[in-house]
């Protein structure tokens with residue numbers, strides 16, 4: 001599976017050692033491709049003992065269902081043991097500082113840390129203070145690199161390429177780390193990315209995020225001839241003020257319904273990183289339609305997270 005980079009010269013050299021995975025932005029094309037290739041290889045055959053004897057710490061300061069479970073399954077499929085710490089069940093709740101927590105946990109002979117935090121940059125801070133790989137499982141509004149990798153993997157399985165595809169990303173772009181990671185990845189591989197949402201959730205400046213990225217406030221325009229339709233949730237938890245007049249108005253203008261989806265190509269795929277709010281950003285009939293690859297995204301997430309852990313913690317993978 002080739003992602004077909006738009007400009008192979010950009011970061012196109014063979015992958016260097018990857019000490020941490022903090023975002024897609026710092027990765028070159030070759031590194032991204034190597035992770036995608038490894039996930040594809042694991043689909044055919046997973047080396048069950050690759051991480052035998054390793055212990056992965058899952059440190060989640062923010063709610064997560066899919067991502068935490070997915071990392072846990074991925075680590076175990078490679079033979080690793082996991083230790084899971086969530087904000088509601090630890091001293092994190094009592095206000096223990098981030099670095100104090102990490103220093104304490106380091107004493108537990110940890111081989112890698114997978115971390116989610118409400119503050120952008122928190123995993124990068126931890127990475128500077130530990131001698132094991134740190135994987136960002138979502139930091140504030142910054143990045144969610146494994147989501148973008150699993151999205152790319154899913155697109156490639158259905159479309160065979162990324163270059164030249166018309167990808168509509170619809171919803172709360174402003175607060176979305178999923179959108180940011182996808183923007184870095186999709187633009188780097190030559191997709192035509194159309195961002196769409198209400199102006200308050202999609203500043204015009206996003207159009208200069210990267211080459212190939214455009215902004216529209218009209219859903220029909222974003223959907224017209226799209227190959228991939230990626231729908232995002234409204235991130236209420238990151239809003240301190242009202243960003244749109246009412247949910248009803250949002251639904252009227254931006255909800256991806258079966259009727260509106262007809263503007264996209266008949267073979268367009270529909271994606272959503274979850275959690276989905278049916279009836280708000282996406283119609284239930286769209287979420288369950290044959291065009292929806294939402295459940296497959298979850299399955300592919302395990303393969304991608306296996307590839308990431310193998311590459312960072314295992315460091316024993318021969319590159320395809």
Ligand code: ASP
Nearest residue numbers: 138144178233273274275
């Ligand atoms: N699960 C994704 C994230 O953690 C998307 C979302 O929460 O809406 O960013």
